Amino acid sequence: MENRKQIDQYDRRILDELTRDGRVSVTELARRVGLSKSPAQVRMQRLIAEGYILGFSAMLDQARLGRNHVAFVEVKLTDTTEPALRAFNAAVRAIPEIEQCHMIAGAFDYLLKVRTSDIGSYRMILGEQISSLPHVGSTSTHVSMESVKDQTL
Template structure:
């Protein structure tokens, strides 16, 4: 990966819908070599995909909660069972395996506080090997 690839990635991070012609102009290439570089970055897994950023409140998910989860056991089977189950829960946007006070940090988006209470008590807390859940309500998200 060279500086041109990094420039392509920098532009695509901010505007994944940019046309190839505009992308090429911004990074100083002609369209054909630019397209080949983008395709190579996709094939090599550097670009993992493209997606729309949705306003959560506009689709009924106005409450964002960061939930720190600790597991009781860290045996491979328990970790795998938790990871499979957590990603099936509606409302879980991201799940990060982290170091520190928690084993996992989740980003959860739901309609409101009663919806999160139901999610926490009836879905998240009952997942395999969950010991504790610590919740942080996001008051504002920057960026």
């Protein structure tokens, strides 16, 4: 592991504020965390350089974009050797409808979050793409009826 400087309370407050509003100006960020502009900017640049901040992105209204159908898919693989896992991981990255992919310790191997326009579109993605991923043995789908908490919003 890289040798990184420990982050302090100001760094944590900067990270919290940027998580809430990634477009906040440095002047406003400094005011919110109790620093002057220059130290706040230096700290933010250091947090970026040290990899605490990986990037900035826009939060999108998925319903307005016609992508409000969310399904979670449990995936069991037929082979869990390292080459099989690498092949599965690479193939998952190529499917834009798969918003998240997590390797799971438990009754199945992966949990996918799949976002589509409707159940018909999801069914096509499942049948034509997800089920055809390398080493997929079986899948089980759970459809989200409502997002109660989403930290990305």
